[in-house]
Amino acid sequence: MKKFLILQMRPEDETAESEFRAILRVGQLASDEVHRVRLEKGIPTVDLEDYSAIIAGGSPFDISTPEPLKSPIQKNIEAFFNSLFDKVVACDFPFLGACSGNGALGSYCGASISTTYAEPIGSVMLQITGEGAKDPLLMDLPRTFSALVGHKEACDDLPPGAVLLATSTSCPVQMFRVKQHIYATQFHPEADADEFIVRVHTYKDYGYFPPEEAESLIASIRNLKAPIPKEILKRFVAQYKNHD
Numbered sequence: 001m002k003k004f005l006i007l008q009m010r011p012e013d014e015t016a017e018s019e020f021r022a023i024l025r026v027g028q029l030a031s032d033e034v035h036r037v038r039l040e041k042g043i044p045t046v047d048l049e050d051y052s053a054i055i056a057g058g059s060p061f062d063i064s065t066p067e068p069l070k071s072p073i074q075k076n077i078e079a080f081f082n083s084l085f086d087k088v089v090a091c092d093f094p095f096l097g098a099c100s101g102n103g104a105l106g107s108y109c110g111a112s113i114s115t116t117y118a119e120p121i122g123s124v125m126l127q128i129t130g131e132g133a134k135d136p137l138l139m140d141l142p143r144t145f146s147a148l149v150g151h152k153e154a155c156d157d158l159p160p161g162a163v164l165l166a167t168s169t170s171c172p173v174q175m176f177r178v179k180q181h182i183y184a185t186q187f188h189p190e191a192d193a194d195e196f197i198v199r200v201h202t203y204k205d206y207g208y209f210p211p212e213e214a215e216s217l218i219a220s221i222r223n224l225k226a227p228i229p230k231e232i233l234k235r236f237v238a239q240y241k242n243h244d
Contacts, residue, residue, distance in 0.1 A: 001242065002052040004034045009059030009077055009100055011040045015202045019057050022190040026230045027055070027237035040073050043080045048087055053094035053240035055233075056081075056101030058188065060206050063103045063113045064153045082108055092179040094240040096233070099151055102184035109159030109178060117171040119186075121150035121196060121208060121217060123224045126174050126187065132165035135177065137235045145228035147174070147187035148196055148221075150208060154186050175232075181240070189233035193224045 006023060010016040016038060024031065035051070037044050061074045070078075081104040088095050089109075097105045107113050123146045132138045155173040158164050166175035166185075175185045188195075197218050204214040 001033070002050065004029060004237070004241075005046065005051045005054045006034050006036045007054060007056040007101075008036065008038045009040060009057065009061060010038075011060070011073070012202050015199055018195055018198045019190065022192070022195050023055060023057065023233070026190050026233050028234060029237060033241075039077045039080060043076055046084060046087075048091065048093050052242065053096070053236070054084075054088070055236075056095070056097040056104070057190070058099035058101070058151075060203060061100060062153050063107050064115060078104070081105075085109075088182060089178060092181050094181040094236075095183065096189075096236045097184045098188055098190065099186060102186045103153060103155070105178065105182070105184045106155040106159050106173070106176070109162060111159040111162075111173070112156040113153050114156050115153050116156055117154040117173070118152045119149045119154070119170050121200065122221060123147065123226060124149050124168050124170055124187070126166045126168045128166050129164050131163050132175065135163075135165055136239060137183065137232050138165060138175075141228055141231060146224075146226050147189075147229045148191050148193075148224065148226045149187050150196065150199070151186065152207060183236065185229070185232070187229055189229040192226070192230075193221050196221050196224075 008016050085108040103113050126147050128138050128143045154171050158173055162176040162178050164176050168174050171186055177183050200214055200218050204211045
């Protein structure tokens with residue numbers, strides 16, 4: 001059986017490990033069913049024939065950062081994704097990008113990425129669109145559901161040719177699909193409150209919130225629940241687990 005390729009972009013070991021374990025747990029994947037790559041440690045050569053699907057997680061990197069201010073690592077990762085998407089989009093290869101994965105795909109497909117629709121760390125209410133209600137990852141789910149978010153940038157608009165699957169008042173492009181098998185979510189389908197608490201500790205000096213507010217922010221998110229996004233990730237894995 002072909003493996004899932006898990007692409008990570010978190011330079012911090014604790015958050016990278018926590019995110020990876022969350023993807024496995026929520027997606028109901030065993031460690032021997034995936035090939036994990038931490039892109040900040042080195043850029044791989046990816047042959048899509050080796051995998052059933054790709055899942056890309058979040059990162060502290062922002063696409064909208066002015067080019068001269070981007071680190072060499074970030075530039076290498078962005079170049080890698082543009083090259084990967086040349087292949088993924090051309091053959092409609094199963095892909096799910098969350099948060100930074102959303103921005104990378106959106107940017108590649110022609111969407112403007114900016115801080116206009118940034119969302120603070122916490123829970124937001126999303127609405128599934130009419131097209132979303134027909135999609136196998138969202139079909140028969142509640143048309144309105146809560147999701148965990150926290151990002152400094154987002155798609156300003158829907159990428160040309162993409163299908164909007166979920167939206168919110170604070171961030172219009174919360175989930176979209178390109179062709180039939182390529183997905184992106186601005187929210188985190190793998191995360192729960194405990195996962196976000198790890199990230200608050202790690203990223204308290206990264207500009208997501210004032211550092212002195214870290215403990216009060218942790219208290220505010222400690223009991224947040226967001227089961228529906230996890231179902232979306234679980235369905236993606238189940239749909240493409242035996243994809244050839």
